[in-house]
Amino acid sequence: DAGVIQSPRHEVTEMGQEVTLRCKPISGHDYLFWYRQTMMRGLELLIYFNNNVPIDDSGMPEDRFSAKMPNASFSTLKIQPSEPRDSAVYFCASSLSSGSLEQYFGPGTRLTVT
Amino acid sequence: QQQVKQSPQSLIVQKGGISIINCAYENTAFDYFPWYQQFPGKGPALLIAIRPDVSEKKEGRFTISFNKSAKQFSLHIMDSQPGDSATYFCAARNNAGNMLTFGGGTRLMVKP
Numbered sequence: 001d002a003g004v005i006q007s008p009r010h011e012v013t014e015m016g017q018e019v020t021l022r023c024k025p026i027s028g029h030d031y032l033f034w035y036r037q038t039m040m041r042g043l044e045l046l047i048y049f050n051n052n053v054p055i056d057d058s059g060m061p062e063d064r065f066s067a068k069m070p071n072a073s074f075s076t077l078k079i080q081p082s083e084p085r086d087s088a089v090y091f092c093a094s095s096l097s098s099g100s101l102e103q104y105f106g107p108g109t110r111l112t113v114t
Numbered sequence: 115q116q117q118v119k120q121s122p123q124s125l126i127v128q129k130g131g132i133s134i135i136n137c138a139y140e141n142t143a144f145d146y147f148p149w150y151q152q153f154p155g156k157g158p159a160l161l162i163a164i165r166p167d168v169s170e171k172k173e174g175r176f177t178i179s180f181n182k183s184a185k186q187f188s189l190h191i192m193d194s195q196p197g198d199s200a201t202y203f204c205a206a207r208n209n210a211g212n213m214l215t216f217g218g219g220t221r222l223m224v225k226p
Contacts, residue, residue, distance in 0.1 A: 004157075031212050043158070043203060043216040056213060091157050101146050101207060103214060105157030 004106035006092050012112045018080040021109045024073055025094030033103060034067055034077050035091040043091075049075065050097065082113045118206050120217025127224050133191035135220045137204035140185065144206035148214070149178065149189050152201045161202070162189070194224045 005024040013019050025032045033048040047057040052069045060067070064083070069075040079086055089110050093103040120137045127133045137147075148163035164171045164178040164187065171178045177190040191198055204217040 033213070042218045045213055045215075048213055050212070056211065093157070095212065097212065101163070101212070102148070102160045105150075105159065107155075108157050 004092055004094055004104055006090075006106035006109050008109060009107065010110045010112075012114065013082055014114055015083055016081045017113075018078065019082045019086075019111060019113075021077040021090050021092075021111070023075045023077070023092030023106060025075070025092070026104055027073065028096070029094035029104070030072070030097050031095045031103075032069060032075050033093040033095075034075070035093065035105075037089045037091060037108070038087075046077070079111075082111075084113045087111055087113050118204060118215050118217045120204050120220060122220060123218065124221045125223070127191075127194045127222065129194065129196060129224055129226050131194050131224075133189075133194045133198065133222055133224070135189045135202055135204070135222070136186065137188065137206075137217050138184075138186045139206050139215075141206070141208065141215075142185075143208050143210060144215075145209040146207040147178070147180065147187050148205050148207075149176075150203045150205060150216075152203065152219075158203055191222075194222075196224045196226050198222060199224050 007022045030051050034046040037043045046059045047067045049069045067077045089108045091108045093105045095103045118139045149161045150158035151161040152158040162173050162176050164180050166182050175192045180187045202220045205214040
């Protein structure tokens with residue numbers, strides 16, 4: 001398996017623009033997680049899905065952030081409008097609900113909002 | 115209640131030495147404690163994990179020590195190598211769901 005796939009790897013955008021980050025989890029995994037990593041706040045869980053259903057979105061910073069999982073093989077994290085303070089590395093991770101509890105992380109998307 | 119506190123923030127160790135990173139938690143509902151290793155430009159990857167019914171787990175040069183009564187756990191890296199230079203995160207999983215709460219991370223540098 002290719003592992004968790006994220007795109008784009010780097011995104012530079014201007015304040016006020018819409019940003020969409022994409023994630024393809026490992027096939028067969030039924031949990032999907034979105035994290036944000038910054039120097040100041042470390043690794044924060046934004047939202048996670050189980051069987052395509054959002055379970056906990058309490059980590060989503062504000063209404064400008066939204067996430068969807070239309071099917072088992074695809075998820076998006078959207079920021080609209082983007083702000084400079086959204087600059088961070090965004091990771092997607094996936095895992096199984098039984099057996100190993102390991103979360104497999106993607107390579108991340110480095111977002112820069114100018 | 116969900117917080118996991120990690121120390122130190124950074125650590126410099128000579129090659130061959132022992133690296134020790136500590137974590138503490140408060141939530142007694144945590145039931146799984148993994149350590150993740152992250153290299154620059156990469157996503158975190160699971161290094162080793164422990165459940166609270168075990169006090170120690172060893173995999174190669176990496177050992178987790180777990181103290182349930184003190185709500186503390188630590189990662190020991192024996193015979194540290196320059197290739198171990200990375201950022202290490204402890205984490206804890208709430209048994210009410212499948213989400214992980216991560217510590218703040220420790221940047222380890224092993225000098226040759």
